[in-house]
Amino acid sequence: MKFGYFDDANREYVITTPRTPYPWINYLGTQGFFSLISNTAGGYSFYKDARLRRITRYRYNNVPIDMGGRYFYINDNGIIWNPGWSPVKTELDEYECRHGMGYTKITGKKNGIKAQVTFFVPQDFDGEVQQVVLTNEGSFENTFSLFSFAEWCLWDAQDDSNNFQRNFSTGRVEVDGSVLYHKTEYRDRRNHFAFYSVNDTIDGYDTDRDSFIGLYNGFNNPEAVLADKATNSFADGWAPIASHFKKITLKPGESKTLVFVLGYVEMPVDQKFEADGKTINKVKAKAMIEKYDTPEKFEAGMKELKAYWDKLLGIFTVTTPDDKVDRMVNIWNQYQCMVTFNLSRSASYFESGIGRGMGFRDSNQDVLGFVHQIPDRAKERIIDIASTQFPDGGCYHQYSPLTKKGNADIGGDFSDDPLWLILSVSAYIKETGDWSILDVMTPYDNDMSVAQPMLEHLKVSFYRIVNNLGPHGLPLAMRADWNDCINLSCFSDTPGESFQTYTNPKFAAEGGYSKIAESVMVAALFTYAGPNYVEILKHLGKDDEAAKAQEEIDKMKKNIMESAWDGDWFFREYDANGEKMGSKECEEGQIFIEPQGFAIMSDVGKDQGTDLKTLAAIDERLNTKFGLVLNNPAYTKYYIQYGEISTYPGGYKENAGIFTHNNAWIICAAAYAGQGDQAFKYYSEIAPAFTEETSDIHKTEPYVYGQMIGGKDAGADIGQTGKNFGQGKNSWLTGTAAWNMVAISQYILGVQPDFDGLKVDPSIPHDGDGFTATRKFRGATYNITIKNPNHVCKGVASMEVDGAKVDGCIIPYTEGKTEYNVVVTLG
Ligand code: BGC
Ligand code: NOJ
Numbered sequence: 001m002k003f004g005y006f007d008d009a010n011r012e013y014v015i016t017t018p019r020t021p022y023p024w025i026n027y028l029g030t031q032g033f034f035s036l037i038s039n040t041a042g043g044y045s046f047y048k049d050a051r052l053r054r055i056t057r058y059r060y061n062n063v064p065i066d067m068g069g070r071y072f073y074i075n076d077n078g079i080i081w082n083p084g085w086s087p088v089k090t091e092l093d094e095y096e097c098r099h100g101m102g103y104t105k106i107t108g109k110k111n112g113i114k115a116q117v118t119f120f121v122p123q124d125f126d127g128e129v130q131q132v133v134l135t136n137e138g139s140f141e142n143t144f145s146l147f148s149f150a151e152w153c154l155w156d157a158q159d160d161s162n163n164f165q166r167n168f169s170t171g172r173v174e175v176d177g178s179v180l181y182h183k184t185e186y187r188d189r190r191n192h193f194a195f196y197s198v199n200d201t202i203d204g205y206d207t208d209r210d211s212f213i214g215l216y217n218g219f220n221n222p223e224a225v226l227a228d229k230a231t232n233s234f235a236d237g238w239a240p241i242a243s244h245f246k247k248i249t250l251k252p253g254e255s256k257t258l259v260f261v262l263g264y265v266e267m268p269v270d271q272k273f274e275a276d277g278k279t280i281n282k283v284k285a286k287a288m289i290e291k292y293d294t295p296e297k298f299e300a301g302m303k304e305l306k307a308y309w310d311k312l313l314g315i316f317t318v319t320t321p322d323d324k325v326d327r328m329v330n331i332w333n334q335y336q337c338m339v340t341f342n343l344s345r346s347a348s349y350f351e352s353g354i355g356r357g358m359g360f361r362d363s364n365q366d367v368l369g370f371v372h373q374i375p376d377r378a379k380e381r382i383i384d385i386a387s388t389q390f391p392d393g394g395c396y397h398q399y400s401p402l403t404k405k406g407n408a409d410i411g412g413d414f415s416d417d418p419l420w421l422i423l424s425v426s427a428y429i430k431e432t433g434d435w436s437i438l439d440v441m442t443p444y445d446n447d448m449s450v451a452q453p454m455l456e457h458l459k460v461s462f463y464r465i466v467n468n469l470g471p472h473g474l475p476l477a478m479r480a481d482w483n484d485c486i487n488l489s490c491f492s493d494t495p496g497e498s499f500q501t502y503t504n505p506k507f508a509a510e511g512g513y514s515k516i517a518e519s520v521m522v523a524a525l526f527t528y529a530g531p532n533y534v535e536i537l538k539h540l541g542k543d544d545e546a547a548k549a550q551e552e553i554d555k556m557k558k559n560i561m562e563s564a565w566d567g568d569w570f571f572r573e574y575d576a577n578g579e580k581m582g583s584k585e586c587e588e589g590q591i592f593i594e595p596q597g598f599a600i601m602s603d604v605g606k607d608q609g610t611d612l613k614t615l616a617a618i619d620e621r622l623n624t625k626f627g628l629v630l631n632n633p634a635y636t637k638y639y640i641q642y643g644e645i646s647t648y649p650g651g652y653k654e655n656a657g658i659f660t661h662n663n664a665w666i667i668c669a670a671a672y673a674g675q676g677d678q679a680f681k682y683y684s685e686i687a688p689a690f691t692e693e694t695s696d697i698h699k700t701e702p703y704v705y706g707q708m709i710g711g712k713d714a715g716a717d718i719g720q721t722g723k724n725f726g727q728g729k730n731s732w733l734t735g736t737a738a739w740n741m742v743a744i745s746q747y748i749l750g751v752q753p754d755f756d757g758l759k760v761d762p763s764i765p766h767d768g769d770g771f772t773a774t775r776k777f778r779g780a781t782y783n784i785t786i787k788n789p790n791h792v793c794k795g796v797a798s799m800e801v802d803g804a805k806v807d808g809c810i811i812p813y814t815e816g817k818t819e820y821n822v823v824v825t826l827g
Pocket of ligand 2: 345359361362481482483484485654
């Protein structure tokens with residue numbers, strides 16, 4: 001069942017009922033100011049850091065769901081409704097929500113009054129702009145009321161949700177005409193405030209929540225709206241809000257347009273106040289308000305936003321035989337890559353924005369799907385990430401986007417982290433040809449006095465692995481590798497111990513983690529990422545160092561084959577007892593997905609046919625119609641030596657859920673191994689546009705990836721096998737976005753930036769006749785046509801560039817040339 005449709009021409013998903021199976025959200029803003037907005041206008045805004053600078057309040061896991069948002073209430077002579085249906089939930093005569101690139105347009109109609117509200121965050125602007133167009137489509141003149149509503153968060157979202165004994169007495173506001181200011185703590189330690197304005201006179205306002213809503217009422221029936229009159233309340237402590245009240249009279253056919261701005265302002269310390277020392281200096285706020293105080297200015301901002309996305313999405317476009325693929329590649333997957341790049345795993349409808357900042361591994365991987373869009377921002381991000389590394393190659397696992405400092409609460413020692421930096425830096429160079437990033441002086445632990453060139457950071461990343469091997473010459477698993485839920489040094493038997501940070505005292509003397517437990521996944525990732533480091537060294541003429549590094553890679557491959565090949569696939573770990581995990585010998589969890597793809601793509605044991613054997617085993621044991629499960633069979637009991645993974649009922653999350661992020665590695669590997677049919681099958685099992693038809697089962701947005709989908713074992717524990725099989729969770733902020741962008745664009749469609757230029761080497765379903773692609777790359781436009789007359793999956797039979805035959809599949813790069821016409825014939 002569908003709950004809307006794709007409007008590809010406008011790059012929108014159009015939701016046609018407010019009762020989606022879960023709130024379907026969008027993100028506004030790409031720079032400093034961000035908003036999350038659901039299809040019923042729920043959500044919140046923040047500046048840079050969803051924890052430290054939360055602007056409006058949201059209630060996670062609330063009953064009913066999705067409470068808190070920017071709401072417009074209409075009281076039409078006693079009939080009260082919202083254009084987005086919620087929170088009043090009066091049945092509307094018409095409803096539509098269009099989530100587009102950086103904007104959301106919600107339209108509701110009731111009894112002849114149509115209200116269309118468009119929300120967006122303009123470029124270079126720290127605020128959300130909202131345009132409300134009210135039209136009388138009825139046949140009588142009508143006078144009705146409009147109330148706006150936003151609830152302020154007291155800045156630190158974590159403190160805001162627990163320190164009530166203090167917070168109920170700190171709230172402060174200021175009112176100036178139609179502008180409602182939030183200035184809690186501004187007098188004291190903060191140099192920022194927020195405001196909510198409208199470009200017209202108002203007939204009243206409220207700034208105190210209890211006065212507006214009423215202590216025993218809810219968002220669905222605020223007292224002021226019921227009474228059809230604002231109370232002009234002035235918050236002093238308790239919960240400050242901002243609500244404008246305006247009476248509107250419309251003749252039949254007449255419209256009224258209002259533009260609201262919800263803004264955030266930072267002030268220099270010596271200019272915070274007016275001469276009286278307590279009134280907010282509003283110069284900056286007024287300039288922001290003026291920037292969007294007419295419908296024309298609003299339109300101009302929207303046009304700019306569209307131009308921005310036209311440009312970004314014009315960098316890579318494809319026309320394939322499948323419009324679902326085109327819609328993913330040309331629009332939604334790239335859009336999601338921007339969002340994950342900006343927000344890492346911090347703020348979604350499943351990430352509360354208070355727990356996690358930017359993840360070291362997460363953000364490095366996000367770069368892989370984003371770097372072609374704005375390489376300069378990718379570069380800046382890479383430097384920020386690398387700045388949280390330590391001289392020994394270890395790193396903080398997370399850092400705050402506001403302070404850019406590592407998060408000491410979580411610490412480091414996640415074994416995979418450093419390797420992703422090699423991949424992100426390589427991706428940046430491959431995209432841009434800008435080798436100078438290697439020279440950028442980059443601090444350790446944010447301390448510039450110990451800065452080293454980025455190349456050195458790659459070196460310490462590489463040798464972090466080499467210098468931390470276990471008994472079989474495989475990398476130590478440390479706290480965890482990519483799979484945060486395999487915690488081999490925890491042995492936790494006490495509630496409340498964090499699987500990610502708790503270390504069992506038995507490993508204290510060993511430095512915090514087992515020196516026995518080894519990760520095959522990190523071994524395989526090392527052999528996949530490592531060759532990039534080698535190539536970089538060679539390019540720099542450092543042949544000796546390159547040879548030395550290559551030796552380590554070869555040794556690792558040998559060690560994997562000697563100690564981690566299980567006969568039909570690679571196993572997952574040696575645990576702290578030296579026992580195999582993810583092997584046929586295990587009772588449960590015999591095969592895991594994570595090491596396989598990287599091992600295949602690094603040709604580990606390829607001469608022994610490991611690639612096709614492994615792919616066959618994956619197809620047999622892990623594949624389902626909704627994607628590949630992470631492991632099989634699911635764990636049905638708690639294994640203290642494995643940790644969190646065995647705490648999830650089978651079929652969910654890392655315990656045999658369909659963890660879409662690592663599905664991409666198999667898609668890449670199948671494509672790499674020439675299995676284009678298999679690669680595309682796995683791709684289409686999880687690509688959101690393909691799940692649209694089953695949205696009732698999938699539940700989360702059909703335009704973006706989620707972190708996981710319920711696996712085939714879901715419900716088995718309770719005798720309801722298959723319950724929630726196919727159900728998506730944790731949408732939006734997942735490494736799946738970047739990796740599936742890589743999988744479809746570079747591995748399946750085969751348009752792959754390489755150190756020496758653009759490579760074209762597709763691996764597609766054999767029945768396709770080919771496709772075309774346009775790629776902007778290093779200052780030139782590449783028009784690429786792929787022909788598949790013999791219906792093969794993979795293999796470049798010939799390549800022509802501007803009519804001339806070329807050997808191999810890398811398009812020779814000619815300095816200064818701006819257009820390349822490329823024809824590739826498979827065969
Ligand atoms: C989740 C993981 C996540 C980890 C760190 C675990 O509870 O299952 O997916 O990576 O926490 O936040
Ligand atoms: C989600 C985390 O963001 C990511 O870092 C981790 O790799 C996966 N979960 C797998 O556990």
